[in-house]
Structures are given as C-alpha cells and as structure tokens.
Amino acid sequence: MEEEQVIRMDLCSSGKEKPQSDQLAFGRTFTDHMFLMDYTDEKGWHDPRVVPYEPLTVDPSAMVFHYGQSVFEGMKAYLTAEGDVQLFRPQRNFKRMNHSNDRLCIPPIDEAFALKAVKQLVALEKDWIPEAEGTSLYIRPFIISTEPFLGVAPSSHYQFIIILSPVGAYYKEGINPIKIAVENDYVRTVAGGTGEAKTGGNYAASLKAQEMAEEGIAQVLWLDGVERKYIEEVGSMNVFFKINGKVVTPALNGSILEGVTRNSVIQLLKHWNVPIEERKISMDEVYQAHKEGTLEEAFGAGTAAVISPIGELVSHHEHLEINSGQTGATAKRLYDTLTGIQYGKIQDPFDWVEKVEDIRQGTLRASG
Amino acid sequence: MEEEQVIRMDLCSSGKEKPQSDQLAFGRTFTDHMFLMDYTDEKGWHDPRVVPYEPLTVDPSAMVFHYGQSVFEGMKAYLTAEGDVQLFRPQRNFKRMNHSNDRLCIPPIDEAFALKAVKQLVALEKDWIPEAEGTSLYIRPFIISTEPFLGVAPSSHYQFIIILSPVGAYYKEGINPIKIAVENDYVRTVAGGTGEAKTGGNYAASLKAQEMAEEGIAQVLWLDGVERKYIEEVGSMNVFFKINGKVVTPALNGSILEGVTRNSVIQLLKHWNVPIEERKISMDEVYQAHKEGTLEEAFGAGTAAVISPIGELVSHHEHLEINSGQTGATAKRLYDTLTGIQYGKIQDPFDWVEKVEDIRQGTLRASG
Ligand SMILES: Cc1ncc(COP(=O)(O)O)c(C=O)c1O
Ligand SMILES: Cc1ncc(COP(=O)(O)O)c(C=O)c1O
Numbered sequence: 146m147e148e149e150q151v152i153r154m155d156l157c158s159s160g161k162e163k164p165q166s167d168q169l170a171f172g173r174t175f176t177d178h179m180f181l182m183d184y185t186d187e188k189g190w191h192d193p194r195v196v197p198y199e200p201l202t203v204d205p206s207a208m209v210f211h212y213g214q215s216v217f218e219g220m221k222a223y224l225t226a227e228g229d230v231q232l233f234r235p236q237r238n239f240k241r242m243n244h245s246n247d248r249l250c251i252p253p254i255d256e257a258f259a260l261k262a263v264k265q266l267v268a269l270e271k272d273w274i275p276e277a278e279g280t281s282l283y284i285r286p287f288i289i290s291t292e293p294f295l296g297v298a299p300s301s302h303y304q305f306i307i308i309l310s311p312v313g314a315y316y317k318e319g320i321n322p323i324k325i326a327v328e329n330d331y332v333r334t335v336a337g338g339t340g341e342a343k344t345g346g347n348y349a350a351s352l353k354a355q356e357m358a359e360e361g362i363a364q365v366l367w368l369d370g371v372e373r374k375y376i377e378e379v380g381s382m383n384v385f386f387k388i389n390g391k392v393v394t395p396a397l398n399g400s401i402l403e404g405v406t407r408n409s410v411i412q413l414l415k416h417w418n419v420p421i422e423e424r425k426i427s428m429d430e431v432y433q434a435h436k437e438g439t440l441e442e443a444f445g446a447g448t449a450a451v452i453s454p455i456g457e458l459v460s461h462h463e464h465l466e467i468n469s470g471q472t473g474a475t476a477k478r479l480y481d482t483l484t485g486i487q488y489g490k491i492q493d494p495f496d497w498v499e500k501v502e503d504i505r506q507g508t509l510r511a512s513g
Numbered sequence: 514m515e516e517e518q519v520i521r522m523d524l525c526s527s528g529k530e531k532p533q534s535d536q537l538a539f540g541r542t543f544t545d546h547m548f549l550m551d552y553t554d555e556k557g558w559h560d561p562r563v564v565p566y567e568p569l570t571v572d573p574s575a576m577v578f579h580y581g582q583s584v585f586e587g588m589k590a591y592l593t594a595e596g597d598v599q600l601f602r603p604q605r606n607f608k609r610m611n612h613s614n615d616r617l618c619i620p621p622i623d624e625a626f627a628l629k630a631v632k633q634l635v636a637l638e639k640d641w642i643p644e645a646e647g648t649s650l651y652i653r654p655f656i657i658s659t660e661p662f663l664g665v666a667p668s669s670h671y672q673f674i675i676i677l678s679p680v681g682a683y684y685k686e687g688i689n690p691i692k693i694a695v696e697n698d699y700v701r702t703v704a705g706g707t708g709e710a711k712t713g714g715n716y717a718a719s720l721k722a723q724e725m726a727e728e729g730i731a732q733v734l735w736l737d738g739v740e741r742k743y744i745e746e747v748g749s750m751n752v753f754f755k756i757n758g759k760v761v762t763p764a765l766n767g768s769i770l771e772g773v774t775r776n777s778v779i780q781l782l783k784h785w786n787v788p789i790e791e792r793k794i795s796m797d798e799v800y801q802a803h804k805e806g807t808l809e810e811a812f813g814a815g816t817a818a819v820i821s822p823i824g825e826l827v828s829h830h831e832h833l834e835i836n837s838g839q840t841g842a843t844a845k846r847l848y849d850t851l852t853g854i855q856y857g858k859i860q861d862p863f864d865w866v867e868k869v870e871d872i873r874q875g876t877l878r879a880s881g
Contacts, residue, residue: 172574172663179573200570205547205676206540210657213581213713214720250720285663289578295540295653295678297716297749299724308573310663330705335738337700339718345581346714348665350707352582352618356667370703371739381665 150193150258152180152265157197166277169313171449176270176282180262180307184252190305193258195266198308204293208300215345216245217287219448220405221312222267222501224274224281225489230267230501232284233448233487235260237405242286245342250299251288259286263307264501270309271503279314279484283449315450320480322456322470323363325379325445327428328354329461333377333400335370340377340400351380362459364445369400374427382445382453383407386431387475389439391420398425406446410479412495419475428460435465442473452480518561518626520548520633525565534645537681539817544638544650548630548675552620558673561626563634566676572661576668583713584613585655587816588773589680590635590869592642592649593857598635598869600652601816601855603628605773610654613710618667619656627654631675632869638677639871647682647852651817683818688848690824690838691731693747693813695796696722697829701745701768703738708745708768719748730827732813737768742795750813750821751775754799755843757807759788766793774814778847780863787843796828803833810841820848 160177175198182193209215218238223231239256246253263284267274274282286307290300331354334340334347354365364380376395378384383404385394392414397403414421434440443455454477456470485491486498528545543566550561577583586606591599607624614621631652635642642650654675658668699722702708702715722733732748744763746752751772753762760782765771782789802808811823822845824838853859854866 173661175574175661198573200572202568203571204568205566205674206543206653206678209713210577210583210655211585211653211713211716212720213583213715213717215578215581215717217579248721249717250724283663285574285579287578293541293543295651297719297723299720306573310574332703332705334706335700335703337698337738337741338702338706339714344714344717345577345579346707346712346717347581348579349581349583349617349712349714351665352580352667353616355665356618370705373705 150191152262153192153194155194155196163273164311166275166280166313169275169280169311171312171315172283172310174310176273176309176311178266178269179309180266182262182305184303184305186301190252190254193262195269201304203291206293206295208290208292208294211295212290212297213344213346213349214249214251214290214300215288216242216249216251217285217343217345218242220284221281221448221487222274222284223487223489224276227489229489230271230274231487231489232263232267232499232501234405234409234497235263235499237408238286241343241403241405242288245344246288248339248342249344251290251303254288254305259305266307266309267501268503273309273311275311275313281312283310283312285310320452320454320472320477322454322472324361324457324459325364325366325455326358326362327458327460328365328367329373330354330357332370333367336399338370338400341402343402355380359459363453366458368428374429375425376428376431377401379445381449382447384445385410385443386426386434386440387442387473388430388434389441391422392475393422393424393426395426396423404447406448406451406483409483409497410446410452413479413482416494431458432465435467440465440467442475443467444473444476444479446479451483452476518559520630521560521562523562523564524637531641532679534643534648534681537643537648537679539680539683540651540678542678544641544677544679546634546637547677548634550630550673552671552673554669558620558622561630563637569672571659574661574663576658576660576662579663580658580665581712581714581717582617582619582658582668583656584610584617584619585653585711585713586610588652589649589816589855590642590652591855591857592644595857597857598639598642599855599857600631600635600867600869602773602777602865603631603867605776606654609711609771609773610656613712614656616707616710617712619658619671622656622673627673634675634677635869636871641677641679643679643681649680651678651680653678688820688822688840688845690822690840692729692825692827693732693734693823694726694730695826695828696733696735697741698722698725700738701735704767706738706768709770711770723748727827731821734826736796742797743793744796744799745769747813749817750815752813753778753811754794754802754808755810755841756798756802757809759790760843761790761792761794763794764791772815774816774819774851777851777865778814778820781847781850784862799826800833803835808833808835810843811835812841812844812847814847819851820844
C-alpha cells in the first residue's frame, strides 16, 4: 500500500437490539458493522471499509474452505467508569497476526493501519460495549483466503475482516477454579508445525481431545508432541505453576502461542519481585511437587478468561487437587491487577492501555 | 436421517462455456451445478439439493473461518472411449471422509447416499467431462462448519457440498519425473495430530515449506515430527521406493493419509508378485541404498497425479538422482494399469470401477 488509505463508511440506518448485560453469552451476538479489506496480488491490501454486519459471499472453491489458510486474533475493548473506551496492548495482537501470516504464507498487514481500523470500528460501535462488571466488547480480526482455486498453494486473494461481539465473562462462574485434564493421546501441534501461529487448524485439531474428556473438564492441557512429557499450554490459555514460591511457565519453544496475557503476567510478576522462570516443565515435575506439597498454585492466562485458576488437574484417573481447589493469592492478584488496568480502575505503569477516541463517523487516514 | 431423502433439483437455464480440453488448468473452472446438504443438531443432515454453482452465503463468524473445522475429499470421474462415465473406488473416499469427520468432531455422513449424490451430480454434468487423454472431471466433496459462534467447540451447523471441476493432467508434462525436496525444518503433523484426516489445517501447515523450497521443487517430502528421520508422505501423494527389487512404502502410522491410490498400488504389486513392504523407512535407508546403487525407483501416488516418478531428491544441498532421472518400469506399469482401469481401456479385475448411469435430471431416492 503506497498511498494513504481512507476507510470508506457504509453505515446501516437502524441498529439491532442490544442484549442485556446479564444475558451476554460469549461470541454469539455481533454488532451492527464490520470492517473489511481485500487483498489481491496486483493491488495489495485495498478498499478498507466499514459496512453493515452481514453474511460474506464466498465461492465454494475459496481456498479457506479446503486448505485452511486463515489466521485470527482476539482482543477486547473495555469501558471505564468514566465512559472511556480502552484497548489492552493491541499492537501485540497485530504483531502476532503478522507472525501468523508469515507462517501461513499470508501477505502481511500494515499493523498501524489495522489498529486504526479497530479503533474506528470500536468508536462507531461504542454503544455496544456492555457496562456490567467483567463484560467487554470482544474484537475478532481475521484473514481468510478467498481465491477460487483447488490447489495446494498460497492464495492470491484474501479478506481481512474485523467483527465485534459484546461478551460476558468467559467462565460464567467468574474467577472460580476450573478443572483441567492432561491430554495423553491427542497432540495439538509440534515444533516445526503451526503452534506458534493463531490459525484455525490448531483449534480444529484440539476439538477431539475436548470431546473425549470427561464431564466437567473446562479445557485440556497439552503436552509436547515429541516426548509427550513437557507441558505446552491449555486450550486457549498459557499456563503457569507456582511451585515452592517460584512461578514457572513453559518457555516459548516454537509450538505454543505467545499470549499477550502471558507476557503481561511475566512483566507483572517481575515488577512485584516474584520469581518467574520461563523454561521446560514436565508433568512429572508437577506431580512430584504436588506429592511434596510444594505445588502452591496453577492457573491459565488468556484474553478471554484473563486468569483462570486451576483447582483440579486430571490425568490417567489421577485427580490432583491444587490449593484445596481454591483461587490462589497470586492468581487473584494478577486477575485484579490486569482487569484493574484494563477497566481503568488502577494506574497503568506499563503503558499497556490504548485509548479509543470518540471519533464517531469520522473518516480515518493512514499511510499504508 | 430416518426418512428417505429426495435430492431437490434446482437447475440453471443456460450453462457456462466449457473450456477447451487442451486449455484445462487444475481446479480453476467449475461446472454449472453443485450439490448441497445442511446439518443442524436438531434435524441431522437434511435438504439435499442440486443448485446452480454460485457463491455461498456465510456469516463472518462461521466457525470454519476461525477454527478450521472442515474436511474434504478428492476423486475423479473418467470418460471411457465408449462414452461411459466411471468413478474409481469412490466408496473409499466417503469412508475416509467419515474417518476425517470423526477426528474433526463433524457428524458422519451417510456414505451410500453421498455416493448417490455424486453420481447424480456427475450424470447431470456429463457434458463437462473432458475427452482428451489424461483429462477428467475432478470431484471435490467437502464439509464446512457454519455455526455463527466464536468459541472453540464443535459446530452445531454444517454444510456438505460437492463441486466439480474439469481438469487437465496434474503435471502438465505428463508422467515425467519430478524433483522433490526432503523437508528438514517444517513438520506437517505428528502422531496424535490430524495427519490421518483430510482437513484444511494439514495443507495450511504445508505451504511454508513449499514456499521455502528452491525453484523447480514440485513438492516436499515430509519426515516424521518426532524423530525427523522417517519418511511420511509427499505434499498430496503417498510415496514408494523400490530398493533392490522390493517396493517399500511407509506404514500407516496415524500421521499419514491413507491414499486410495496407495492402497490400489499395493494391491496391484501383490497381484503382480512384486514384493511390497509397508513399514517404517528412514531417509538414511534411502541415502544408503542410493550410495550402494540399490535405489531403483521412487514415486508418489495420489488421485490428482496418479503416479509421479521422482527423478531427483534434494536434501541439505545433496541431490540424489534416481534411475538417471527417468521414469522407472514399475512406476510406468502402475501408471498404465491404473489409468487403463480408470478410463476403461483395460479389464478391472478388482471391481474398482463404479459406473455412473445416465439418469440426467432424474431424482434420486436413498434411505439415510
Ligand atoms: C492456544 C492459545 N494459547 C494461548 C492463548 C492466550 O493468548 P492471549 O493472552 O494473547 O489471549 C490463546 C488465546 O488467544 C490461545 O488460543
Ligand atoms: C496428504 C495426502 N497424501 C496422500 C494423498 C493421496 O491420496 P489419494 O490416493 O486418495 O488421492 C493425498 C491426496 O488426496 C493427500 O492430500
């Protein structure tokens, strides 16, 4: 994109009814508008536009349906008590999107422009941001390959789309410990695969393990695909263990997703002088710590659920209870601090928050 | 599906122009009609119909765009010199589709009904089957998850679609040896993953290796994701090596696709009393055989290319020339026999061929 791109605005005349804050499900309701942008090899990314939320028209032979060339991101817009709209480290999402793009052979997007597009769309849909505690506007940017061609090769046409969904808390019960199962049969991905990328295939691969898991299992804990010993991550969260006063999380090894929440947790722990190690951690180490009584806490960290304490870890009919099934102090402090910063309730010493200005219906210029 | 399902026919009045036989690309042109069928948790698979080929209308939040829950198949319809239309072992494709469905948590289809749907659609589009040597009508059945929901869980809505594309030979040069690169960095999948299933994510994961491969590389040869030593398969083909008079192919280990062509090759070789082994085979064994002069042939086998002799194998700047870069006798015999059976030129001792009756515009009944 060499010229300045202007986002064309094609707004709908009347909006849909908004759901009640206490009736929000996750990812089921979408706002009145969406952002779209097209890519062709000849024109690059072009024709950015905000249009009414409506079905896409996609050829049955579009490559995304057959060869899964797609990436996505997930972030949230938060409403503060003062009525301001805030994003949390959105730059990292678009950086990660480009990282995913690279792995999936999708042409890179202009990260700064994508952020402006999000801001413009969120500003337009401000009235859709729910107000109740723990609720937010979930933002889903994604790219799909749309060339009508049945051949295994990178597509020459793509669409970059952003949709918005007002969401309640991810786990209806709030910050309550969940039950996680260690997955011993299925593998999500392996080094050299697509685990570091946020692409559909990783999630498609994960469904079966969840289906096979016993009742009451919130998500599964993935082990590495090679030795089936080392902990990778949970369904849609990175994972942390507090053992003997130290927090440990699996190092970025090429097969786990680098979570924005993970990075924020690590920074907060360092800021608080809580020892934090990024390294390989095996299930054996966790079992051993549990046996010795040094497994103090376990929790997942991700945008959707923020911090999710793990109260019970199930593996091969063994049930490990962690911290008597209660939320630990570290998980609680992280949850309160992260949500505090996100909702503008506490100070943001890290400059993580990005304000969305009230520019309703204005147009946006960005150099591409 | 408890009742008999009738395929509703909604035909277009005038057809598109058909491409010249000598100008056929692979997977770029589609016929006038397609088959569709819907699934909901309440109704099961329902409303089978043949409609004009046209874009699908899909919600931007449809799960297939985000979480990659999709499967597909690939088979061909062949026109014989007598004007008959033949399919090659299509039952295996729908059986494999259900195997893929199971791995991807997609509800199973009625295999017999799907085959009838293919036959009805192909019969209707008979005029689209090209006549020239090596050409055929490529059949692409696929299932996509269409529930509008941003959550990692199996979809509750799906569409099963069949589209048809008249195709020329997969490799324009015909049965000419290709150059294959051994992939040492990227991994397609691993045991416990989705390698046995025909699902988009496997192909999305494969694009990068192809992009990184040097000029002139037709496809890459995947090694196992654990030890990175054992041969798995080629991009869209299973692979065979003839070493010292014996043919060897990697055993089905849970991470490679069970090809219909692979199975047919094995049966043919047994029928001919050519020794054939399905077992682990390492790249070291292939290098060693090459060094000792016992690596007689290598070839890929798949629906699109039928048999593709491998004339050169590239790895870490080593170039192995196989059979002086010529098509070997075994590859040639397999190619001639398989295409001979498919095009009705030679006898079919295995009952592999399935005729498509000329039932244009008739309706079809099947119990679901
Ligand atoms: C597989 C996986 N791991 C980890 C995460 C957490 O990442 P983030 O904190 O950026 O939401 C997510 C969710 O985005 C995920 O899908
Ligand atoms: C990964 C992969 N392996 C092998 C094959 C060969 O299978 P078949 O002979 O059924 O076409 C294909 C093509 O379908 C494939 O995509």
